[in-house]
Amino acid sequence: MKDVALRSGVSQSTVSFVLNGLEDMRISRETRQRVMKAVEELGYRPRGAGRPPKSTSAGVIGLMFDEIATSPFAAISIEGVQEAAWKANVIVEVVMTGGDPDYEAEVLKKWSGDNAIGVIYGSILTRELAAPDGLGRHRGVLLNCSDGASRYPSVVPAERRGGEVATHALIAQGHRRIAFISGEPWMQASDQRMEGYERALRAARIPVDPSLIVEGNFLPSGGRAATLKLMQEGRNPDAIFCANDLTAVGCYEALKELGEVPGKTVAVMGYDDQEIAQHLSPSLSTVLLPHREMGQWCVEQLLSGDTSPVQERMSCPLILRESHHIQGAGS
Template sequence: MSSDSGNKTRVTMKDVARHAGVSQSTVSFVLNEVTDVSIGADTRQRVLEAVEKLNYKRRPQGMARSVSHPIIGFLVDEIATSPFSAITIEGAQEAAWRHGHLLEVAMTGEDAEYEKAILEKWRLQGVVGVIYCSILTRAVTPPEQLAQMRNVLVNCHAEKMPYTAVVPGEVLGGFAATEALLNKGYRRIAFIDGEMWMEAAKDRLTGYRNALTTHGVPIDEALIREGNFLPSGGYKQTLTLLNDGLIFDAIFCANDLTAVGCYEALKERGLRIPDDIAVMGYDDQEIAQHLNPALSTVLLPHREMGQWAVDYLLSPESADTKRVYKLECPLVLRESI
């Protein structure tokens, strides 16, 4: 199964909500014709016009209630601490329903005994397969019961036993972000990373280094700083770069929250983005488009990974040789570079 299946951009309910100037809940209520919620006629019309203009494809409707749908299990360690798990689940649910399957989600909190209990329940129920997902891209040791069912790992990979997994192509994402800055003429590019024990931080840094080397730009280690993937780290490290008297014309922040702090520090010093210093983020969180100027960033394909995992589970390839698939992290260019 080719990783290209994760590269197609599709219109989401979030896009419809943004275009119509309403919340995703409002879009959901309108599309599902919920009548016990007070939504004005004008608002309903805006939503429907946005759906038509964007060519938003709703989930298949009209399946008979009496039909017993096959179930796919979705096991995830955390949901509430990050928006990304919810996006992956939504993508998997859409793909499952498209195939006439239901998605059953369980959050484990990394409790090994709870994982085993859920997997045993699903085994006895005869689920079609199980998606095993981690909130952080990392190596995992899945419980033995997982190998007894058709399975796929999402945003993680197995340390020992062979499992098929799908993860973001972080090295290429870091390369693309840095290359976008280089193509704009920036040469002194600082990099504020996350905590280096995280695979995402290591891989994005590798992509940054590879891009500079490929374009013949010397790597200045003084321009590389370790942050914490939070605004506080972006703010602190941006000020440190400025206070150290280093010359740089762009900053690549390893995630969008880091870029929020970077923006704050630059504006505090009276520096304009991108006129004085350009800023690139990573992961395309909701806040990126609301910063001033709107933040250029890289999209993490969480929705696409969820969709890919379901399509893989239901394909003949799921019995083939196990490997790790990496999905493209596409650039989202806005006004900050």
């Protein structure tokens, strides 16, 4: 759907409304035709996720998130869960608890009474946590988090490997002074991405330079401030690896303020593959967080009947666009 929106020059919401045949929306005939032309050219087939199946004899899976609205990733995970459940003729019930343990307990009790097939317990931030006691009444699986006691199957992104792959891509372009802008230090994802960055440098026999590592906050404001700091005092890096795509937005802004050209005078790498990565100029090379695939894995795990507490670390693919390569640098 993202590709259809990009090809037709409209938002993903517009594509969704056109494909769902909503005639009461004030979308022009020309826009509808443009969207459908892009659909045909790209061979796109709507997933039909979220529509209740004709028969729900197979039951219900509960999906519990602490937060949903703070990032796009919860929605992507929900789509992945719904797609996999739809294929098995299963309905998904989604709740957002805000991390309230009393509310979690009541919902888990309700799903127990409904004889739910299982429960997916998800966190918006990748972290280790103590799963609620009520989850023990269910066949449970953890999404984007892990249980310190290793009682449940869980799936998280392979963040260290993602950071390593991203840094290797910059090294392959001939960059040697590679900076890293982190998220806040308490964030597991940021910490592990930095570990991968350092691991890749050491593997290439490039010394880890502490002056090229600057703390950000996973927001454009932090990316801008960190980039300005990196570019002062003649410490200019060849490339800047940003711990997420929003940080890269601020990095681009700072570089342009300084008269630099992202992807030409300083290479930039992001992480997450948020939609904005495609629309930056130049388009942002980044690493995909596999939230859709993680959601699908959780459903498959529940339906398989395998209750062993496997700990899955899912690969984060590299998405190469334009920003990681400086003209005339490397191969």
